[in-house]
Amino acid sequence: MADDHEDTEMVIYNPIAAPLDLSHHYSHTTCARKPSQIKDFYRYFAIPNIDNLAAGMPHAELFPFDTLEAQIALPERFQPIVDTLSSHRPNTSAAQILPETTEYPVTRIVVPKVSPANNAARKIDVTTALQYGATAGYTPLLTFLRQFTRENLHPNVPYIGGPEIVLTNGATDGFNKTLETFSDTWFEGTSPVAERQGMLCEEFTYMNAIQAAAPRGLQIVPVAMDHEGMMVDNPLGLDGPRGLAEILHTWPAEKGKRPHLLYTVTIGQNPTSATLPVPRRKQIYKLCQQYDIIIIEDDPYWYLQFPAPDTGAAVPETNPDLKENPEYKSSGYEFLDSLVPSYLSIDIDGRVIRLDSFSKTVAPGCRLGWITAQQPFIERILRYTEVSTQQPSGFVQSIIAQMLIGPAEPPQPSRLGSRIASAEGKPWDVSGFVRWLEGLRGVYDRRMRTMCTILEEGRFTVRSRVTRASKPADAWSVVDNDKMFDFDWPRGGMFVWLKLNLASHPLSKKTSHAALGHSLWVHLTEKPYLVLLAPGTMFCSTPELAKQTGPNYFRICFAPVEEAKIEEASHRLVKGFQTFWKKRDVQKIETTWETAQKQGCSLM
Secondary structure (H helix, E strand, O other), rough: HHHHHHHOOOOOOOOOOOOOHHHHOOOOOHHHHHHHHHHHHHHHHOOOOOOOOOOOOOOHHHHHOOOEEEEEEEOOOOOOOOOHHHHHOOOOOOOHHOOOOOOEEEEEEEEEOOOOOOOOOOOOOOOHOOOOOOOOHHHHHHHHHHHHHHHHHHHOOOOOOEEEEEEOOOHHHHHHHHHHHOOOOOOOOOHHHEEEOOOEOOOOHHHHHHHHHHHOOOOOEEOOOOOOOOOOOOOOOOOOOOHHHHHOEEEEHOOOOOOEEEEEOOOOOOOOOOOOOHHHHHHHHOOOOOOOEEEEEEEEOOOEEOOOOOOOOOOOOOOOHHHHOOOOOOOHHHHOOOOOOOOOHOOOOOOEEEEEEEOOOOOHHHHHHEEEHHHHHHHHHHHHOOOOOOOOOOOHHHHHHHHHOOOOOOOOOOOOOOEEEEOOOOOHHHHHHHHHHHHHHHHHHHHHHHHHHHHHOOOOEEEEEEEOOOHHHEEEEEEEEOOOOEEOOOOEEEEEEEEEEEHHHOOOOOHHHHHHHHHHHHHHHHHOOOOOOOOOOHHEEHHHHHHHHHEEEEEOOOOOOOOHHEEEEEHHHHHHHHOOOOOOHHHHHHHHHHHHHOOOOOOO
16 A cells, blocks of 8 residues: 555645635534624723723732743753754854853843833733733734744745634643534444544554543544654554554444544654654645545644754755745744744645644743634634633733743843843844754753663663583573663654563563563662653553553653753663563562552553
8 A cells, every 4th residue: 555655746835725614624512602792892992091891800900910020041041953053043153152051141021010012012011911811812922923933933834824823721722622623522322423533643642632532532543653653554554553544545434433633743752752754744634635634733842853863964854845836935044944844834725733832942831832723723712712711821921922022111120130141131032032942952952862872872681591502511601682672763852762672571471561561660760770761551542552562662751850860860771671681580570560450550
């Protein structure tokens, strides 16, 4: 079947075509939603000099906050990857990169009680940020992110009018709103099988997505993966998940509706760190066109694309066909242009819904992100947002907005003290944000290389054995190198996906791989190793896969610990593997496994 998909011609780019009407994918609830009468009423608040006696909202004088203040990093805090020091903006050179230190210069931002700005896109203050507001997001931040998305992140979306955005409480919130908008609930035993909908996803995936979709009755359909991500065809997968093409071509009616949603993490995939190249994206997109599938692209790690460990190539192939197109638009930044583009860049139908988040670029506790999609999709998601979360936290939105956009006038003298940079109150703006993103990639790239170098050198354990001979004097000792695990160097993200070679363990024929894997996991958490890994079963998209292949994998994240501890922790991890491969007490391993099962704390 592989020959059917060798054609990787670019999906025709037609900038004058409108996105398709895909409203037939809306859930019944989505179709029934009407605009919020309360939110619609807000437009009357803008009448000049009107005394608002209608709104059920407190006056800003009653807010206990007069200002919101914070010390923030300069965009140049972290070193980018060396080969790209000058790629973030034309007027920044390697000489401007801040030295490695634990004491970083900072700047100060202040959100005032009332901003003097008349332009709503620049009016960042406590009075507006902490009041009931627009569902799509706080106007200054929404305006900034909309422009950043359309002009810098995804300037080549090939449908007329381009995409729209709506702010969310993080990517998980965005995903849940997308599910609510595009899927109906289905209940086993009461709902007809023929009405059951489905969601395709990588065989190993982000489990919050599965745990959000499965209770709605969506049938979770795993698609085979390799080191690059979701596979179109999987000729060797006779006993495991199949490729996307075969799943869709052979979908049996008795299983319910053919899946109409595809959830995917395409860059630095969680947990495998796979990065999907452009040619395969085009193949997958064509299949989604053929079978009318909505693509939910969850890409929190998009900015963390790493050079190849051997060649130093900037990132996996970007999109040369797109750049050769006379309609191609640069993002304005070499760093962003160098990244593998989003599915949005080939989305001629308007069937891609992209989830972005500040969780990996600023902080997870922000609970702030945005959805990018064609305008009718955003309008329907807005209708749900109006009666659910309404909008993200005004505290967070105003602080992020002030950091990125800056005040309408210079701030007053600092109340916070500390080591303030000379350009006090200067915002990051787009150039600074891009520079910050490039610096983050540099940090993660260095962490990844430190860890993977140690893992690469420690994959094998030495085992000696004595050969048999008719006379003891004729026997001799043989030293074997047994591979304990293997992995592919990440091309993006935060993770290393270890494939365990449990068959090489001396006890592999005396107990199950599940028992060995669990005992190894416990062993690594104990002194002197003290390292915690995530078992592969946590990321299996179905219970069947968790039993079949889950015990053979661990996910390692090189993000949570201090950079200085990466090397030490990686060496302890390798040492823990080596000592576990010397274990010979099968009874102890099985007892550990049985105890975990009885206590319900087995992760295998």
